[in-house]
Amino acid sequence: MRNSLSLFVVLIGVALIDSASATRLPESASQETQLIKQAKAGNADAFAGLYDIYIDDVYRFILHRVGNKQTAEDLTSQVFLKAWDNLGRYKMQGLPFGAWLFRIARNSVIDHYRTYKDTLPLEAEAMFKPDPKANVVKEVERRLEGEWLQAVLQRLTEDQREVLTLKFINGLKTGEVAKIMGKRQGAIRALQMRALQALADLLGGDHE
Amino acid sequence: MSKLENILDECLTQLITKQSTLEECLARYPEYAPELRRLLLAAQTLEKGQNVEPTPIFKAKARSQLMAHMKTRSKPQRRGSRRFFFWPPLFGRTLNMAFGVAAVLVLFLSTGTVLAQSALPGEALYDWKLASEQVLRTVHPNPLSVDLMVAERRINDLARVNGDEEAVAVALNGYQQTLSILSHYDTPESRQAISLALNQQKAELDHVQVDVPELDKLLTEFNFTGNDAIASELAELQFDYQAINNGGRILTYQTTITNTTSAEPLSATFVSSLSTDEEYVSVSEGNCILNDKNELSCDVDDLALYEARNITVTTRAVSCYAGPVTNTATLVSNGETMEVNPSDHIDVTSQVDNVFPYPARVVYVQSGSQNSDLGLVTSTAAALNAELHRWAAAPTWSPDGKRLAFFGVQGISQLEEPYNQGNGVWVVDIINNTQQNPRQLLAIDHVKNLTWSPDGSMLALEVGPPGITHEVVIIDAQDGRELYRFSGEQPAWSPDSRQLVIKSCSDACGLWLVKLDGTLIRQLTTDSTDSYPTWSPTGQYLAFSSRDRDQDWEIYLLNFEDSHITRLTQRPGTDTTPVFGPCGQELYLRTDHYGSWWITVLPLDGGNEYKVQEGVGSTEDWGLARPAIY
Structure with a gap:
């Protein structure tokens, strides 16, 4: 009896850990599917469970897109509020839930840039454009490692930054990235190569 | 190219899933190895991003x-959701019973545990829900986040069972137990996180009119009222400060101050210390004072919980400065409501670039067959006043940029009072329109190449009708009194106002360095067509135009350090009457290279020329049409 109790406790723990701290889109999503069904039925706790699963991933994606912690936090909060408000539109047989969240996150980033661009003076706007001549090595020396990567990513184009973040930081497969970005897989592979070439150019000889 | 794309994708997938190593992948595609290695290594650097x-x-x-x-x-x-997920009573309401059928439960474990999470007090799966939380707490790497989650869950339970007294008591008891656990956290970071969550929960409980004395007690403790030890360790206001542009001469700094750790409105003072290389322009918030130490001090009052205040400070680089500027911001307590971590002190360095053309006001001479008029334009060709003054030529700015002296040409008396005194040297106050504005400084005819001394005390001018030897006359800028007169043309002041360069053939033809009384010091150039000298603000260079050096009027630059002369223009047409810009980085000139007479500006470093004003007309005498720059 004691052994079966221990097994039970461990297995519950594993089940909860899976839902509370996963960092990848679940391969087999039966628990997640249950949470989504409950959340769609109006269960706030279930949606909070989905929040726990995806908060880290969504934040990581947004942070590497915008390069600013405060903005990333603001946009991440908005993503989950929007997701709750629009959960009725989510079709379970369509995009995986994680991919659907990333789409919301992606649109939030785009909206943010659009709004930000409209309100910035021209001089300030220039700093968001990638500048291949800038001395990246000197700049990154001043930054901590986490910020270092964000600084480098900010020098890529929007599409390049997005594909690298989804693929290598959020760990999605090429097919999943294609769904989120609304492109064909072949286009994602081409974009991925151009992005890595641009990144390799920025990193220069120091990382070879 | 598409083949490499596919190979790259294949290798990346295999590396990520650890099906092969980087070297194994390269070995499979030796023809692509160098580029493939470069791209795979770049991809590896992105792994750092997963740690964020x-x-x-x-x-x-x-x-x-x-x-x-x-x-x-x-x-x-x-x-409807509660009923929809109601679990059959087969498994009983206690955890013990669940344990008793553990072997069966394991089969349903995944789904069952998830379903239990929506159970409410009094329902079959509620104990299972509590047990699963306990388990999660024991195995989770961050127990605090679980405890906070559990506290939030009990609040939700309370809200959902409102009206059922027994169920309320169960949920309340669970919440009190969680508060007890939370009260044992003692690091400042933990307490900050707990305080944040509890303040929110307090508002939620108030909304459903549930009073929890333990919560109030904990909030009192964690909100630092009476706990100086914690208050001194924590900044209660989050403080962010950054430059929101970089480069250019206008510098903008943005600070965000957010109350994150107290439900009570907080106040503080934001202090921004400007560097000596920048000047204050404006700030977005009121309640700011700029003191004589170049410190901007702004009071930020009544920040409610989660409220953020943005303050945007705009400065500009001091005249002609280029390079880094460091601006320091500090958040200090106003001594009444809070304490602030003294490490909240942020340095932001911005880069000031020199811009081309440097901002300047350009007075040009619009010449016709009968008259000369003055127009005003910016260095970037923005029109300011195309009719700055009529019947005027040979303009020169006072060194402070407030007044303009010019030669009032034939016809100026048509402007009537006070111009009925006619031709002569006139001074107009551009800033203050006083009763004495304009005033005639000296009644005189046949004036050209008028130029104000850098110290502001004198004016030098060339005088003489056509056909006779011209003279340089130096007059007092206050009263027009003649100070010196000697043979020569086209005077150019030295930066210290103690010497002149003139064009002269009295000894040998060329440009000569002379004292203010005309005493020759030394000959600088030997070509008889070297003309219209102008001295750079630093004194290092003398620019002039010359015809015979290249059989065409071109612009030249003499470097006093090595006496080397460099030709700056080389093209068909006439380039003449150069004048240095305010920082000495560029030369304004008149040119007909583009088909008609233009004022242009040319960087000394050989960059592209910039059009300032086109169609300024030809003139019988370039000494009347030279532009004035401030």
Whole structure:
């Protein structure tokens, strides 16, 4: 009896850990599917469970897109509020839930840039454009490692930054990235190569 | 190219799933190895990005906001959800019974545990829900986040069972137990996160009119009222300061001050210390004072919980400065309501670039067959006043940029009072329109090449009708009194106002350095067509135009350090009457190279020329049409 109790406790723990701290889109999503069904039925706790699963991933994606912690936090909060408000539109047989969240996150980033661009003076706007001549090595020396990567990513184009973040930081497969970005897989592979070439150019000889 | 794309994707997939190593992948495609290695290594650097995580404080705050949002925007199906997921009573209501059928439960474990999470007090799966939380707490790497989650869950339980006294008591008891656990956290970071969440929960409980004395007690303790030890360790206001542009001469700094750790409105003072290389322009918030130490001090009052205040400070680089500027911002307590961590002190360095053309006001001479008029334009060709003054030529700015002296040409008396005195040297106050504005400084005819001394005390001019030897005359800028007169043409002041360069053939033809009384010091150039000298503000260069050096009027630059002469223009047409810009980085000139007479500006470093004003007309005498720059 004691052994079966221990097994039970461990297995519950594993089940909860899976839902509370996963960092990848679940391969087999039966628990997640249950949470989504409950959340769609109006269960706030279930949606909070989905929040726990995806908060880290969504934040990581947004942070590497915008390069600013405060903005990333603001946009991440908005993503989950929007997701709750629009959960009725989510079709379970369509995009995986994680991919659907990333789409919301992606649109939030785009909206943010659009709004930000409209309100910035021209001089300030220039700093968001990638500048291949800038001395990246000197700049990154001043930054901590986490910020270092964000600084480098900010020098890529929007599409390049997005594909690298989804693929290598959020760990999605090429097919999943294609769904989120609304492109064909072949286009994602081409974009991925151009992005890595641009990144390799920025990193220069120091990382070879 | 598409083949490499596919190979790259294949290798990346295999590396990520650890099906092969980088070297194995390269060995399979030796023809692509160098480029493939470069790209795979670049991809590896991105792994660092996986380590980034949101802070527990943010996660707790965002979760609380989400829960509050969901309460206000609940779904229409919400009522039905409890029944929909009701678990059959087969497994009983106690955990012991569940243990008793553990072997069966294991089969349903995954689904069952998830379903239990929506159970309410009094329902079959509620104990299972509590047990699963306990388990999660023991195995989770961050127990605090679990405890905060559990506290939030009990609040939700309370809200959902409202009216059922027994169920309320169970949920309340669970919440009190969680508060007890939370009270044992003692690091400042933990307490900050807990305080954030509890403040939100307090508001939620107030909304459903449930009073929890233990919560009030804990909030009192954690909100630092009476706990100086914690207050001194924590900044209660988050403080962010950054440059929002970089490069250019206008510098903008943005600070955001957010109350994150107290429900009580907080106040503080934001102090921004400007560097000596920048000047204050404006600030977005009121209540700011700029003191004589170049410090901007702004009071930030009554910041409610989660409220953020943005202050934007705009400065500009001091004249002609280029390079880095460092601006320091500090948040200090106003001594009444809070203490601030003294490490909240942020340095921001911006880069000031020299711009081309440097901002300047350009007075040009619009010449016709009968008259000369003055127009005013910016260095970037923005029109300011095309009719600055009529019947005027040979303009020169006072060194402070407030007044303009010019030669009032034939016809100026048509302007009537006070111009009925006619031709002569006139001074107009551009800033203050006083009764004496304009005034004639000296009644005189046949004047050209008028130029104000850099110290502001004198004016030099060339005088003489055509056909006779011209003279340089130096007059007092206050009263027009003649100070010196000697043979020569086209005077140019030295930066210290103690010497002149003139064009002269009295000894040998060329440009000569002379004293103010005309005494020759030394010959600088030997070509008889070297003309219209102008001295750079630093004194290092003398620019002039010359015809015979290249059989065409071109612009030249003499470097006093090595006496080397460099030709700056080489093209068809006439380039003449150069004048240095305010920082000495560029030369303004008249040119007909483009088909008609233009004022252009040319960088000394050989960059592209910039059009300032086109169609300024030809003139019989370039000494009347030279532009004035400030």
